[in-house]
Amino acid sequence: MYAFNVERPATLKDAVALLGKDSEAKLLAGGHSLIPVMKLRLANPSMLIDLSKIAELSGVKVEGDTVTIGATTTHQMVANSKELLAAMPALAAVPASIGDPHVRQAGTIGGSVANNDPNADYPAACLALGATIITSKRKIEADAYFKGMFETALGADEIITAISFPVTKTANYQKFKHPASGFALVGVFVAKGKSGVRVAVTGAGANGVFRVKAFEDALSKDFSAKAIENIKVPADGLNTDIHAPADYRAHLIGVLAKRAVMAAAKG
Amino acid sequence: MPAVSMTVNGKAVTADVDSRTLLVQYLRENLRLTGTHVGCDTSQCGACVVHVDGKARKSCTMFAWQAEGAKVTTIEGLAKGTELHPMQAAFREHHGLQCGYCTPGMIMAAIDMVNRKGNDLDETTIRHELDGNLCRCTGYHNIVKAIAAGARAMA
Ligand SMILES: Cc1cc2nc3c(=O)[nH]c(=O)nc-3n(C[C@H](O)[C@H](O)[C@H](O)COP(=O)(O)OP(=O)(O)OC[C@H]3O[C@@H](n4cnc5c(N)ncnc54)[C@H](O)[C@@H]3O)c2cc1C
Ligand code: FES
Numbered sequence: 001m002y003a004f005n006v007e008r009p010a011t012l013k014d015a016v017a018l019l020g021k022d023s024e025a026k027l028l029a030g031g032h033s034l035i036p037v038m039k040l041r042l043a044n045p046s047m048l049i050d051l052s053k054i055a056e057l058s059g060v061k062v063e064g065d066t067v068t069i070g071a072t073t074t075h076q077m078v079a080n081s082k083e084l085l086a087a088m089p090a091l092a093a094v095p096a097s098i099g100d101p102h103v104r105q106a107g108t109i110g111g112s113v114a115n116n117d118p119n120a121d122y123p124a125a126c127l128a129l130g131a132t133i134i135t136s137k138r139k140i141e142a143d144a145y146f147k148g149m150f151e152t153a154l155g156a157d158e159i160i161t162a163i164s165f166p167v168t169k170t171a172n173y174q175k176f177k178h179p180a181s182g183f184a185l186v187g188v189f190v191a192k193g194k195s196g197v198r199v200a201v202t203g204a205g206a207n208g209v210f211r212v213k214a215f216e217d218a219l220s221k222d223f224s225a226k227a228i229e230n231i232k233v234p235a236d237g238l239n240t241d242i243h244a245p246a247d248y249r250a251h252l253i254g255v256l257a258k259r260a261v262m263a264a265a266k267g
Numbered sequence: 268m269p270a271v272s273m274t275v276n277g278k279a280v281t282a283d284v285d286s287r288t289l290l291v292q293y294l295r296e297n298l299r300l301t302g303t304h305v306g307c308d309t310s311q312c313g314a315c316v317v318h319v320d321g322k323a324r325k326s327c328t329m330f331a332w333q334a335e336g337a338k339v340t341t342i343e344g345l346a347k348g349t350e351l352h353p354m355q356a357a358f359r360e361h362h363g364l365q366c367g368y369c370t371p372g373m374i375m376a377a378i379d380m381v382n383r384k385g386n387d388l389d390e391t392t393i394r395h396e397l398d399g400n401l402c403r404c405t406g407y408h409n410i411v412k413a414i415a416a417g418a419r420a421m422a
């Protein structure tokens with residue numbers, strides 16, 4: 001690992017100032033994506049700005065039609081929130097599928113959404129649920145936020161403070177886990193909310209998480225597994241790697257989408 | 268070099284460490300607590316699991332300075348003198364280990380599991396909760412048995 005300096009600011013304002021001063025600095029949340037890549041020398045920040053001392057960034061709030069989850073809320077805290085479970089069971093169920101208990105006690109939602117790993121789970125939840133990424137500067141709609149593999153709309157000196165979701169009851173996430181890594185080989189999140197039906201896919205796209213318009217149109221007319229039974233997702237633009245070829249991933253998208261619709265419709 | 272202070276197995280410790288020092292390195296190399304193991308460099312194997320403020324954490328995936336002010340418990344902190352912790356005793360009784368490399372992490376993960384899920388653990392729960400701990404010897408069968416028995420003994 002390359003050498004770096006450490007800062008542990010107590011306020012968001014101080015963190016923003018530190019980040020703005022040094023273009024090579026990086027934020028540290030749960031460290032469960034960043035530390036492994038630093039060990040492999042694939043990242044060499046000059047400074048780590050640890051967010052763990054900024055209390056206001058952590059916690060789950062359910063207010064009216066909106067769920068707001070602070071950026072440094074761990075996967076385990078999200079999974080354990082009784083309020084969230086009552087308001088939005090499909091979102092509350094997402095972290096249970098992430099990694100293992102030790103990963104969940106460290107990793108955070110903000111870190112996951114900032115990292116935008118093409119096989120991560122939260123990006124699919126954010127995109128399907130029409131989440132808003134709230135940063136130290138602005139609010140970004142999920143549709144405009146996820147830009148590609150490990151790429152987002154975040155500026156170099158921008159910190160995610162929270163992610164907000166419109167309360168959506170009819171929703172479900174289905175994940176086909178890679179048996180060794182536990183990440184999504186393919187994951188499909190289906191949501192039927194105020195802004196219509198949205199279907200988001202992780203794990204499969206060569207450019208990271210994406211929506212499936214053909215499924216959304218069909219499900220808007222008829223929210224049933226039957227409605228999408230005969231729609232084929234093209235393999236173009238999907239990943240081929242040692243784990244699975246593109247056409248297999250395309251097939252999985254269809255299978256998981258149907259399962260998600262059935263589970264969502266049941267509630 | 269940041270100065271770090273924490274409590275490890277009930278003892279206050281303090282040192283100047285390089286910012287790169289992982290908690291597991293600090294425990295093994297500075298404190299010579301070599302019961303905590305390193306089995307991978309991808310944060311996947313769980314051989315390095317310790318408790319930080321009562322929660323199971325992969326000590327290979329946090330820096331020593333992140334444990335500033337924390338209470339850390341390692342496998343060496345479980346026994347009372349010559350009397351094994353009930354989870355350690357259960358691993359011995361049920362032959363929950365072969366080479367022993369994964370065992371410290373398994374036991375720390377098992378106690379964390381009991382803390383979160385209670386003393387009555389069925390096989391499905393145990394296997395699911397062991398997602399983050401790999402064993403290349405035993406085939407897990409006796410580990411699962413040991414954890415169920417250890418969990419009951421901890422009641
Ligand atoms: C063994 C293992 C298994 C895993 N399995 C899964 C899985 O199945 N599914 C899954 O989705 N993930 C999985 N993960 C990843 C895990 O969820 C990570 O915790 C998560 O991706 C990153 O969150 P973090 O808090 O650890 O972020 P860090 O590692 O601390 O940071 C990640 C990146 O985000 C940036 N960042 C962090 N917080 C912010 C913020 N508030 N604003 C702006 N930028 C920020 C950092 O600078 C860094 O670039 C796994 C990880 C491990 C080690
Ligand atoms: S050494 Fe493998 S997870 Fe820590």
Ligand code: FES
Binds near residue numbers: 370405
């Ligand atoms: S007993 Fe050898 S790795 Fe588990």
